[in-house]
Amino acid sequence: MNLILLAPEEIASGRCTLTDVRANHLRTVLHAEPGDRFQAGVTDGPIGTLTVVGVGEDGVTVDFSPEGEAQPPWYDLVLALTRPRQLRRILFQSATLGVRDLFLVGAAKVEKSYFNMHLLREEEYRPVLLEGLMQGKTTAVPRVRLFPKLRDLWDALPTAGSRLIANPAPEGAPAPALDRAAPPIIAIGPDGGWSEAENADFATHGFVPISLGPRPLRTDTAAVALPAVIADRLRRA
Amino acid sequence: MNLILLAPEEIASGRCTLTDVRANHLRTVLHAEPGDRFQAGVTDGPIGTLTVVGVGEDGVTVDFSPEGEAQPPWYDLVLALTRPRQLRRILFQSATLGVRDLFLVGAAKVEKSYFNMHLLREEEYRPVLLEGLMQGKTTAVPRVRLFPKLRDLWDALPTAGSRLIANPAPEGAPAPALDRAAPPIIAIGPDGGWSEAENADFATHGFVPISLGPRPLRTDTAAVALPAVIADRLRRA
Structure with a gap:
């Protein structure tokens, strides 16, 4: 995962709690801790930065801030x-x-x-x-x-x-x-x-x-x- | 298989009997019969034509005639x-x-x-x-x-x-x-x-x-x- 994709409907006021393979990836591959930042994007939307807010047993909570347009399909x-x-x-x-x-x-x-x-x-x-x-x-x-x-x-x-x-x-x-x-x-x-x-x-x-x-x-x-x-x-x- | 590869040591006086996946391919995919011709080559050698001589239970016998150089690796x-x-x-x-x-x-x-x-x-x-x-x-x-x-x-x-x-x-x-x-x-x-x-x-x-x-x-x-x-x-x- 070079970029973590979030679905628009998962995000409320810029915040989102991940519970699936993306949460696993953040925890076990990226060893995410609160404050860490990673490249992210919204499906069919912008790319930007994800900031880890909390890492818990039942999920990883992140904030997403959009920063620009993704490479368009060509x-x-x-x-x-x-x-x-x-x-x-x-x-x-x-x-x-x-x-x-x-x-x-x-x-x-x-x-x-x-x-x-x-x-x-x-x-x-x-x-x-x-x-x-x-x-x-x-x-x-x-x-x-x-x-x-x-x-x-x-x-x-x-x-x-x-x-x-x-x-x-x-x-x-x-x-x-x-x-x-x-x-x-x-x-x-x-x-x-x-x-x-x-x-x-x-x-x-x-x-x-x-x-x-x-x-x-x-x-x-x-x-x-x-x-x-x-x-x-x-x-x- | 766009070309059937023969090993040099399999060929004696231009003739060779195949018994492995190549024989299966000739029989079941190409429906080979005596007289049929297919593109073939010799590993680390020339390309040419293979002519089916006989199709039997225990193998497919073919004649190989070299015709030119293969595309070299690049x-x-x-x-x-x-x-x-x-x-x-x-x-x-x-x-x-x-x-x-x-x-x-x-x-x-x-x-x-x-x-x-x-x-x-x-x-x-x-x-x-x-x-x-x-x-x-x-x-x-x-x-x-x-x-x-x-x-x-x-x-x-x-x-x-x-x-x-x-x-x-x-x-x-x-x-x-x-x-x-x-x-x-x-x-x-x-x-x-x-x-x-x-x-x-x-x-x-x-x-x-x-x-x-x-x-x-x-x-x-x-x-x-x-x-x-x-x-x-x-x-x-």
Whole structure:
């Protein structure tokens, strides 16, 4: 936890008593004592400083003072739904990296049963996203949306923003231009790749191939590598 | 498996009988029949084509014909040793991404007991590396070396190649120049970061900070993001 996240409804007049893993973390990892200060934030709100008021058996009481805006999320991810263990990791890592909307989609090479997994319930995936935010010191909780049928995706996508799909680009193809005015939409396929029909659909809807080199990456590797590369290109542009 | 890896000692006069997970993969995932051809390679050797000769109860017999050189590994990784589950993933992903030497090092924030883990035995980590190579369609098996004491690392590092450490860079610092003549050496710290003394040691030995943006990344995230970003900068330079 690089930042301790508080829910707005937990805070009354700037004060809050923590009783869950955050209290444990304050007590046993950070060895919190009254007067200690730590970086904190409010979900979907500001970042700031938490001051420990009291450490007791039944909880840790803290005061929170907001100090500024959190890093805003900066990309959307279209992800072919993957198996639970990989998805859990991608949820965490995407939240850390700054994803805004997560569109989890079906595909020819995605097992339909994946859409029934427990992890797709909000009470299951939300704590994973919050952990990822605390790692990345930010606060905006990514939105998760499910599209078992890919054809239902297109109308749900934001109309602005560069659309990029992780696919081998033609040899010598120029790097796609990146629109800096809106979050890019990044599409990552299943381990076996999108089908030809699916690739054609993405092309029809304006997705441009972006290559990560000659080595095929597993979905969870691409889901980190591609946002990292695009963030780097945007920072250096 | 995007490529099936054969060991040189398994092949006699171009022929080889597989009896392990590769035989299972050929039978049950690829539904191999005599005459079918698949991408294959020889560990630390060429890539080429495998032709199925026979599919039997006790194994799958194949012919291998070499066709070209595999993608060479292109970076070295200095990694603060992490817990087994994360390390297993980093081994796989680093092999896919094209790591050459993996220097696993101790640090103030690395538990000393990690150096006793089973996964650090060659018979345990080698299959994980081979899986990563098969994902990335390449053949050169990364070398793994252990440095429980960081001070033993410096003399073991290659003398050529840019030295980069994943750390916040000073605001507005120019991107470090990348030497294209030799593999860069990329250093990734423990989740809690390197100590001040360790950072000073890296600086003394020529490591330059390279930033991945304002969000602190977990070790396994940085171990994918940083090589991906450096590969992209090298490809676009």
